[in-house]
Amino acid sequence: MKLAFSTLGVPGMSVTEVVRLAAGTGYQGVELRAHPEEPVHPGLTSAERAPVAEEFERGGVAVLAVAGYARVAAEGDDEPVAAELAGLVELARDLGAPYVRVFPGGGGRDPAEADATAARRLGAAAPHAADLGVRILLETHDSHRAGADVARVAGTVGHGSVGAVWDVMHTWLAGEEAPASHAVLAPHLGYVQVKDIASAEDTTPLPLGAGVLPLRTCLDALDPGAWVCWEYEKRWYPDAAELPGLLAGGRDYLLRLGAPKQ
Numbered sequence: 001m002k003l004a005f006s007t008l009g010v011p012g013m014s015v016t017e018v019v020r021l022a023a024g025t026g027y028q029g030v031e032l033r034a035h036p037e038e039p040v041h042p043g044l045t046s047a048e049r050a051p052v053a054e055e056f057e058r059g060g061v062a063v064l065a066v067a068g069y070a071r072v073a074a075e076g077d078d079e080p081v082a083a084e085l086a087g088l089v090e091l092a093r094d095l096g097a098p099y100v101r102v103f104p105g106g107g108g109r110d111p112a113e114a115d116a117t118a119a120r121r122l123g124a125a126a127p128h129a130a131d132l133g134v135r136i137l138l139e140t141h142d143s144h145r146a147g148a149d150v151a152r153v154a155g156t157v158g159h160g161s162v163g164a165v166w167d168v169m170h171t172w173l174a175g176e177e178a179p180a181s182h183a184v185l186a187p188h189l190g191y192v193q194v195k196d197i198a199s200a201e202d203t204t205p206l207p208l209g210a211g212v213l214p215l216r217t218c219l220d221a222l223d224p225g226a227w228v229c230w231e232y233e234k235r236w237y238p239d240a241a242e243l244p245g246l247l248a249g250g251r252d253y254l255l256r257l258g259a260p261k262q
Helices: 015-025 046-059 078-095 111-132 147-157 168-173 178-188 215-220 244-257
Strands: 002-006 029-033 062-071 099-103 135-139 162-167 189-194 227-230
Touching: 002 062, 002 244, 015 029, 015 046, 015 244, 029 227, 046 062, 046 078, 062 078, 062 189, 062 227, 078 099, 078 111, 078 135, 111 135, 111 147, 111 162, 135 147, 135 189, 147 162, 147 178, 162 168, 162 178, 168 178, 168 189, 178 189, 178 215, 189 215, 215 244, 227 244
Parallel strands: 002 029, 002 227, 029 062, 062 099, 099 135, 135 162, 162 189, 189 227
Antiparallel strands: none
16 A cells, blocks of 8 residues: 545645655655645646656655646536646646546536536546546545446546546545445546544544544555555644644554555
């Protein structure tokens, strides 16, 4: 099992500090939140991107994914979404990241129409992603919270450069058992996002193992060598504990859960 954390947990932290933090706490990778609030986002020029890639390479830390905010199932014209997807894919290519994370965003729409919109847009973006060596991963989130929802879209696209991110909180909130989530997502899976929370009503981030999410069951399903990313949502919960002090303990907890069973 290879471990990463999301910069959603360290809002505004510089690239140098992120690399140092990952290397110092035993994480092999980082999921970069690609938003204008953060140091890394699609608006960076080529000259600004190169030092970021070099910083990660020097530190021996992988950029696992560019976590974008494109909403591929949302209403509206395809062109702005296509441009956003292209920009995220190109950013991932420039940083050496294998994955781009996107959201569904189809809330309030007829589910069949939302599926069709997402599949059309992802299918159109897939050849460009393939040319650049990047996979676009649709996260289990919002309108497509269950693994079955995301697998339905990815299966319709049917392209190797379109896959899934399994956010274990959202599939749990959807009432989907972890083995069922894994079974439908496995053919499309890029990596897994883990976190912990107190309850369905209180999703304030907690240290891993301190909440109710079935993390052991989720990790039991994964292939050896799978990427697991801790997405600690500090940006949305400013009163939550600071992530840097939790990372080493979270790493040890995940490695215990993922250890081969005797």
